[in-house]
Amino acid sequence: MNEPRRSPLYLERASYRRRRLIDAQRLLPIFLFLLYLVPLLWGGAESDEPVGGGVRGYVHVFSVWIGAIVAAGLIARALTRDETPDRDDARGKPADPARRDVSDGGKS
């Protein structure tokens, strides 16, 4: 079903940017997950802190959290701004290359 139809090898600047934004968005949870697990490495038997670093861990987790939300908000804003002018005709054309990339993330 996925024959290489109509999808160009090199993209214009705008669509290129858009694809990288989408990449960033997909990677975001992975970064968030890794950063959020950092406190598990803090404290423990040898130190005077509990595992997780006590109050330090609390501040860390919530800072990472709000940071990720801000990043997601910025990416979403950039994506919607790109999308708004051609939203209506893009909906009718699932084959639009830039558009397709957002949509069928799982298998491309």
Add this chain to the structure above:
Amino acid sequence: MLSFNLLVLACLSYAVFLFAVAFWAEKRAERGQLGWLRSSAIYTLSLSIYCTAWTFYGAVGYAARSGLEFATIYMGPTMVMIGWWWILRKLVRIGRTQRITSVADLISSRYGKSTTLGVLVTVLAVVGTTPYIALQLQSVALSFAVFGVANPGGLVVPDLNNTALWVAAGLALFAILFGTRNLDANERHHGVVTAIALEAVVKFLGLVGVGIFVVWGIGDGVGDMLTRIDASPVSKVNINGTRFITLTILSGAAFLTLPRMFQVLVVENAEERHLFTAGWAFPLYLFGMSLFVIPIAVVGLDVLPATSNPDMFVLTLPLKYDQQGLATLSFLGGFSSATSMVIVAAIALSTMVSNHIVMPIWLSFRKDGATMSGDVRSVVLLSRRLSIAGVLALGYFYFRLSGGSEALAAIGMISFTGIAQVLPAMLGGIFWRGATRTGAIAGLLVGFTVWAYTMFLPSFGDAAGFTETLLAHGPFGARLLRPQALFGVMGVDPVVHAVVWSLALNTGAFLLGSLVSFPRPVERLQGAQFVNVFDHSGSTRSWTHGTAEAEDLLVMAQRIIGALEAQKLFQAEAEAQGKQGYLPDATPQFLERLERELAGSVGAATAHAMLGQIAGGIVVSVEDLMAVADETAQMLEHSSQLEQQSEELARTARKLREANDKLTELSIQKDAFLSQISHELRTPMTSIRAFSEILRDGGQSSEPMDSESLTRFSGIIHDEARRLTRLLDDLLDLSVLENGQVSLNWSRTNLHDVIKRALEATAQGLEGRDLLIERNALSEHIAIETDTDRLAQVFINLIANVRKYCANEVPTLRITVRRLLNDHIQIDFSDNGIGIPEHKQSVIFEKFSRLSDNAKAGGAGLGLAICREIVTNLGGRISYLPGQGGAAFRIDLPRVHHKGR
């Protein structure tokens, strides 16, 4: 101290307010003025039913016991939402194109519209959600009790069980009122969604309010709070790494699979692009809900007596400092979080139960299937209402039986793990075409069993037979099978143990089952449509050319989605095919589309089965599939222009064919009419001539005629001449109307009076038998601008036709009047006779057309033609309405006359 009675009053008025808001939103939606009601803000807020009373009260208790670990429950969904909403986007798109009504429907529809899977997921969801509903009831009851204990002098003595019962009953009422107004899943529950969005705001304000009070009211700002946290036992807890990671992933999984989340995420989603906003706004909401949890827990442990329940800190802290307003707000917040979860969960579960358990059973009892008499719609709605009541009753009984365990967090975790068992089948289904029904069934069964054995049943302890001995030594001494140390895995936290084992074995069984089995054709078809939902929406189809009669289909569709919607759908389809009237050809495409529409009401499996009973052709072979795929590939090669042209051609051809049929029929009728009209003209002529001869001869003969015969003969001549005139009048009238030269006498009148006048005019004297009239006089009082005499003429004609032709023992005429949104009026005249055969339906409005060849009724076949011309001149249209159990005519008139028509 706040009076307990006052609290009850506040709570009741809040509930009344919610009802009012929901009602208002429904009314607005009915008038089509949705506006901001379908904005992304409302969507995001409605997602907040993820935060139940478990969050509102339980998170603080959780934090007091295990420190930072509570955040895992909100971090999982955050990760899903901020980066991976393309999973959701795909779900939403599938939900839209396939008319998915619930998680169970998604799974069942993906794996070949399987009833077994539907039932499995439904059972899993009910078992997994019941404890959660019990939890909400418990938390509301507990929060009432907190106020009751704080204020023993109140008139009402709070009784936990009674409170829970009242709350459950109130919620059932709300869910039934606003959750079962319509059947179609794609018509959204605007009332419910608006109400839960409002509740989302209240609970956010409640928790954040208490948080701000704790940090800046009791404490001394952020710095002081950090010092307090550092000194508190809360930050001395060691975080368990495996548990931390497992719970994060588990909550992310549950976020996708919880029935209530699926309901708001997918089913109630109005537009895909709302996901853009929700992608960051919902995590922000979760962040806000979690931020103050640790400060509240820390301060609560610090200042409240050691015996107080940490789950109730959100209430007891403001109460201790005598902040009555804040305590009430916080109480309402908790009440909101509990009620919104229960309402949506009840609606979601009732949809599943009625579509996947009640309907299949009901269908199998009715062997004659979907064409039987009786209203399926009311059966479905009734079963949904009963299911809502049933689900809440189950929750209440669970609450009574479990006796209200103290820690809220444990129950929530059990529920999450149970429902997360759907995840492998769900993700596999939408991303992997190789996933099969066998695999999904195997995975779900294994996951469900392991979950029940390692987590769910042990939570009941001795009552379910899971005694200390069994936990320590395994069943029959089989140490490998110890519920919390399966296959010798020891020293792991029980939750992690259960989650990892159940999901791992579940996924394993799912993959293995899918790899070794071979999917049925319908599965392959659905699989391709689900996985490639963005590539082609609905180009393959599962119906080969069936033998379905369009009229049978209409009868069935009317019973499920309601008469008006069904007629609209059929009419639109007929128009798209280039046909007139209400009956399109039963092409495979149309069957496919109809099935989807029905699936939106009763679920994919049931809709498929019902349609299969009528259409036959339910069996699709692999060869058919390949043929369809070939066809698709060829179609792709054509340019879209060619495709359009061929479509255009097909439409024209269909139109031509129809026109040709009509012409042939008309020509035959015209011939018949010519001989008929000559006959009609000749018969009176002959008698006039004969009798006038007698009169003439009588005048000349020797014995003059007696006066009696004279009167009689000239009377006959007069009558015959009148008959002739009437016939010629009709013909003249018709030609005037057709040429548009008629001058209409526009005036304002009440439609009721016109109908009344027509009924009176036809009541006596005419041929035919007495009629039973069914009408709703109230709905007829509509002011209308029209030509009263002409309109009455149309009505008289239709009523007279019923009197003449209705073949029933007790002829009954039903008149229904409806005012449409576009300021038109719809008037239906339907009788209970044998109706009009399909091939005649297209010509009855033509001149000279008559149903039967014999002239028994004495008309020349001009009545309906005149009716049509009059109605057209009045700016409306008249059409035959099939599938009403008899002949039925529908008149569609503009209410107000527009000049220059």
